[in-house]
Amino acid sequence: MSMTMGICVSSTFKVCYYNHNKAVTVTAQKMxxxxxxxxxxxxxxxxxKLPSGLNMEVIVQKKKKTRNFVEDENHYHPPLVFVHGSYHAAWCWAQHWLPFFSQSGHDCYALSLLGQGESDEPVDSVAGTLQTHARDVADFIHRNVQSPPVLLGHSFGGLIVQYYISNLGNDRFKENLYPELIGAVLVCSVPPSGNSGLVWRYLFSKPVAAFKVTYSLAAKGFQSSISLCKETFFSDTMEDRVVKRYQELMKESSRMPLFDLRKLNASLPVPSVPNSSLKVLVLGANDDFIVDAEGLKETAEFYGVSAVCVEAVAHDMMLDTSWEKGAEVILSWLKGLIN
Structure with a gap:
């Protein structure tokens, strides 16, 4: 397994790797x-360590085995790999959902995409593209996860998972660049067409909300306003002191944009997968300030499934005050995935 332990410190370094017999130099800034x-x-x-030589942070929590824990052909617990969205990192899953799912018998891996959390920062204006982020996720799974996992993505992380799904079984590749999955969960995911439809709907139907969400996310207003951070990501019942802690983590763990949104939207929608037998759970939040009901419906229809909308939770379902509601829905779905 290609896992290396390390500590991130502030330094600039160069690494060389070989791509089709050519030496390639990558310069990066450690977070x-x-x-x-x-x-x-x-x-x-x-x-x-990725093929580029850059290091990707992973928070791991293995399943907790108890006296009554049973794992056989009738009680299979697939490993879970979690992919965060913009302004987040691996920690957003580690707070509640990693303990919950590991207690339920699943090995859990939460990734921090490049330029986020404590992962290395590439020398560029953005952390990567839909394609490079998906390949980084695939490389981790290929080298470290022994059996087909369930891949879970939140917000823009959900879009990365969708791109991964679109490449499964693609015979253009001579090698298995995108390892097999046993299922996928899209949590408050940006729909296959991207976020432009969400923005335009807000502009015409909720102009005040459109201004708020644009100021909060595009202008990073959530970083300086507790109330705006709460409205954007959480339920209004969450205590300000908790919001402040998450606000600080978001600010410090996302020092460069996840994508160039113009280039991203030009590459969308993600390719369709009409003959895919992969089981997909599309999970939304009733009080989501970012992804509206139409966006949730678009994603569900794309995969030919019915969306599940969780009541009384906000966009950051895995961190919200009622985080267990979404976790319970996923756990129930996981139990029916194999059995």
Whole structure:
């Protein structure tokens, strides 16, 4: 397994790797996170070296085996790989969902995409593209996950998962660049066509909300306003002190944009997968300030499934005050995935 332990410090370095017999040099800036996420009991932080030579942070929590724990052909618990969205990193899954799902018998891996969390930062204006992020996820799975996992993506991370799905079984590749999945979960995901439809609907139907969401996300207003951060990501019942902690983690763990949105939207929608037998759960939040009901419906129809909308939770379903509601829906779906 290609996992390497390490500590991120502030430094610039160069690495060389070979691509089709040509030496390629990559310059990168190691992230120095001033507001670190403190791991919970049973969690570990590793750094997976990508083919580029850059290191990707992974928070790992293996399944907790008890006396009554049974794992056989009738009780299979697939590993879970989590992909965050913009302004987040691996820590957003580690707070509640990694302990929950590991307790339920699943090995859990939460990734921090390049330029996010404590992952290395490429020398570019943005962290990557839909394609490079998906390949990084695929490389981690290929080298470190022994059996087909369930891939879970939140917000723009959901779009990365959708691109991954579109490449499964693609015979253009001589090697298995996108390892097999046993299922996928899209949590408050940006729809296959991107976020432009969401923005235009807000402009015409909710102009005030459109201004708020644009200021909050595009202008990073959530970083300086507790109330706006809460309205954007969380339920209004969440205590301000908790919102402030997450606000600090978001600010420090996303120092460069996840995508160039103009280039991203030009590459969308993601390719369709009409003959795919992969089981997909499309999960939305009733109080989502970012992804509206139409966006949720678009994603569900794209995969030919019915969306599940969780009541009384906001966009950051895995961090919200009622985080267990979405987790329980996913756990129920997982139990029916194999059995």
């Amino acid at each position: 120095s996170v001033r507001v670190p996420y403190n791991l919970k009991e049973g969690q570990s932080r590793i750094f997976h």
